[in-house]
Amino acid sequence: MVKLNSHPAGRHFLQIPGPSTVPDRILRAMDYPTIDHRGPEFQALGKKVLANIGKIFQTANPVVIYPASGTGAWEAALVNTLSPGDTVLMYETGHFATLWKKMADKLGIKPEFIGDDWRRGADAAKIEARLAADTEHKIKAVCVVHNETSTGVTSDIAAVRRAIDRAGHPALLLVDTISSLGSIDYRHDEWGVDVTVGGSQKGLMLPPGLSFNAVSSKAIAASRQAGLPKAYWGWDDILEANKNGFWPYTPATNLLYGLSEACDMLLEEGLQNVFARHQRHAAATRAAVEAWGMEVLCQNPAEYSGVLTGVVMPKDASGQYYNADAFRKTVLENFNMSLGQGLTKLSGWVFRIGHLGDFNDLTLMGTLAGVEMGFEVAGIPHRKGGVLAAMQYLTATSPQGRRAETLAKAA
Structure with a gap:
């Protein structure tokens, strides 16, 4: 019966x-025995992963890898670059843009939200107009979601960069690529992005658990002046340890095995x-x-x-x-x-x-x-x-x- x-x-x-579905090739890679995260075998893995993840972001700048969800990388992007009371310009493209805005509120940042109907991407002309009106440069960052996972709408980040430049505004550009990284063309360096946020569980084909901040030299400079509290999320200690292929805390070793394999798969294709x-x-x-x-x-x-x-x-x-x-x-x-x-x-x-x-x-x-x-x-x-x-x-x-x-x- x-x-x-x-x-x-x-x-x-x-x-x-x-x-997304995790391919067998990555599952097998993650099945390797856990190794000493202070030893030479891990160091080789760390150096390889840090080099290849930059290729996925299309950047020659550092990429910080956290054992966290994409939400953690959202927070890291904000606390490393901003101070209490700073104004940030954010664009309402959908559910996840709204959640990022709510996080900014909780952190003591003042988000200014450009509203829309969730059926279109960020309007670069509206961003340019608002920045041009900000003659005192109170807005410290512009935050945009590249691919809004809740709607299936992609924003033109290159156009947003041009809008900031035309306005002659010094605001940082922070971009969420959690659902677009490794799936939709994204160019951190060419598009002049200061902090790109990413996650492991979508185009990178891994389980949830890793997240990323690709950072520009301008963002690193801003982090030295930023006043929001940070400890675990701070870039400085991580970037220093990464120079030798290590992390200042216990990293997610087996997820890094998977990330190494995922980068190989994407670069091979x-x-x-x-x-x-x-x-x-x-x-x-x-x-x-x-x-x-x-x-x-x-x-x-x-x-x-x-x-x-x-x-x-x-x-x-x-x-x-x-x-x-x-x-x-x-x-x-x-x-x-x-x-x-x-x-x-x-x-x-x-x-x-x-x-x-x-x-x-x-x-x-x-x-x-x-x-x-x-x-x-x-x-x-x-x-x-x-x-x-x-x-x-x-x-x-x-x-x-x-x-x-x-x-x-x-x-």
Whole structure:
């Protein structure tokens, strides 16, 4: 007799926008025995990891690695560069930008929030106008989320840098890349970012537990004058110990094994190839959403995320949205797949499809098939053919598909 609550066969489809699935290669690396974190074997690991993580941030500047979640790296970015009562300009792109603002409040910083509707990225023109009006330079930093995980909207960080420069303002630029690092093109040095915040559990394909601050020379100089209390989060001791491949406290050795392997995987594939892969899968997902007759949450095509797609539920005859959480529950119970929920303002009417990390065409097809079957089982009105639309897009944009198209045009 089959038990109703028996363990489902096959692997769970974790299609939330992070934590992402950890590939076997990284799991095996993390399975190595823990070693002496003061010994020469660890020193070699530390030097390799510190060199390669800089390549992922596309920086020649230091990257500080913490055994913490991304939230810890948010705090480190703020307390190392600011003083009590400092004003920071922050942009409301979604749930996580809002949480960063709440953290600033708790730390005794004065965040000035540029509000928006969570369907667009940071507007560089609005940032420029506010900074130009700040003739006394009371604003000490501009904080922007690169890829807003709650919405599937990506902000143009290069445009924000240009806005700060045009305003002639000395504010630091702090950027959250927790869900974009290793998935979407990001250039810490070229874009003039002062502190970039990152996390391990998304594009880096690791479990949660590591976070990062990539820091500019301007940020390090600011840290010497910053007045907010810091001990564990302080950069100085860590950067000094890192010169020899060590940390001033016990590091997360086995997560660093995994990080070393993750960097190897990304660099072997080639960062530009990784970014192109994510954009291709995002475009195929949007093709499916359009074919289903549904709406992508992000309203500006130039800001579509390569990491996830936010999907707006259709409305019923009374004008109410079909319940996104009930739909997600149906998908989980019937097809053993987790989709991302709508957070705070988006709760109940938006769900999120993650397509990041160790992810290929067949993974995407399985994901979209689970969504389309879920619509059918849950009785959500939709047009059929989303999976087919995505499949046609992937076929046409595969290396063989592009080659066949070229040959057909030539004939």
